[in-house]
Amino acid sequence: MDVGHYAEYDVVVVGGGGSGLAAAASAAEHGVSTVLLERESVLGGTTGIAVGSFTANQTRLQRQQNISDTLDDHAVDAGQFAPASIEACNNESLRRFFLSQAAATMEWLEAMGLTFHGPSPEPPNRVPRMHNVVPGAKAYIAALQSKLVSHGGRIVCDAEVTQIVREEDRVQGVVALVDGERRTFRARAGVVMAAGDYTNSAELIARFKGERFSRVEGINPNSTGAGHLLCEAAGAQLLNMEITYGPELRFVPPQSKRTFQQLLPSRGPLLRVMGRLLPLIPKPLMAAFVRRLLVTWQHPEDALFEDGAILLNEEGRRFCDERQTPEREIAIADQPQKRCYMLLDEALQARYGEWPHFVSTAPKIAYAYVQDYLRLRPDVAVSGTLEEVARRRGLSEKRVRQSVDEVNVERGDTGVLAHLRGKRWVLLGPAKSYFTTTEGGVAIDEQFRALSRQGEPIDGLYAIGQNGLGGQILWGHGLHIAWAMTSGRLVGRQLASS
């Protein structure tokens, strides 16, 4: 695609995930010339692989179900998810401002044809606030992309932004590599940085969180923190960079690039039909649908290890104290191929086969048990004799047997942890330790202007989504996407009127 060596737009958006697409669609909708630059060949970013939950208060769906809610209540409840030491770092006023705008963002998305299921309860939220887009987060990408294009916005993929151009104390545009050539995109109104998080940046993780975490991967390999570094180089302050969600143990994603969720229609008439049918779908059926999502991305509960499950590496060896976290996750990242497997004996299989002991969950929505993994994820769950399960995953049968014998000797007769025994075994994995999100971002004000280390707005530079978290702590489900969409919608509208 020929974009010329030099191009000028009102708004230049960097990053084609949820926040960038929302910003570009909103700017274009309000009549200004807009270009979106995406480094990868396809749009989506982490948003495109997410579940799609969107948490908000005073929504249309809450009203429809007579759920009475207030901004004040939500502002209090949003502070109950993170541990106190992390919540203490929160930018209270910015998070409250965001929560005051999230319901309007949902209505904006609904007007594009998106449909939400719920709201579902997610304690400690005192009322149900979690809405799930149907069929999943890919629907955001499809709807926003089509809105952007229909309003004349331009999308350039395979365009890696490598520099923010700052001249005469104003950000004037960016330089991107397109088809191997450096091209300048000038922005009359502003540059919006929406380049996602740094979960897969060994450099940023080592710098802010510590070297020992730097071998842990991000779920999205493309989350490189480039936007954070570009903003920092342009003079912006970075906040809360040491705070991460994870590392957590998670099963590797299904081999097939297209998950069950992604096979469902995410745009067009079929999606609208699905939306209309949604309220009629019986709850057990909906729970079964959600369970498929649970076995795709959710992490196994720590309780499994408290009850005696052990971790083995690719060689069949135990390599850590399974009950110590984050040491467990750091040790996993140091194993061959950074992978491990969970071994469950007969007693553990029985225990994690029914409520209240589950392998993974989205609380109060659905729970996945051992048999769900065996049925829905044969790529990460096998059962059989100890030798059979080891063989099927390519682990040394002898070494696995030795690991079981060793752990039983170690457990002795204390009765604290039961011996592993039985004829039928289940091996769950491969699993890895991953960072899910990073919570550090560029300091911003309520107009999304990037702030310098002195707290002054940097003229012409804006940051949104994970790139521009502004010191907010968005723990719990559904707030990251709500922020990505809300910050994008508002900055696009604002730049169009500037």
Ligand SMILES: Cc1cc2nc3c(=O)[nH]c(=O)nc-3n(C[C@H](O)[C@H](O)[C@H](O)COP(=O)(O)OP(=O)(O)OC[C@H]3O[C@@H](n4cnc5c(N)ncnc54)[C@H](O)[C@@H]3O)c2cc1C
């Ligand atoms: C498995 C999983 C499930 C999740 N589920 C949920 C959920 O249900 N609800 C929720 O609220 N949150 C969820 N999250 C978190 C949430 O999805 C993300 O925090 C959010 O979508 C991030 O949006 P974003 O626009 O900031 O970044 P992204 O969607 O990651 O978009 C950033 C884009 O910028 C591009 N980019 C990066 N650098 C450059 C560059 N130099 N030049 C050009 N382009 C660049 C990237 O390629 C990417 O496309 C989930 C996260 C994971 C990992």
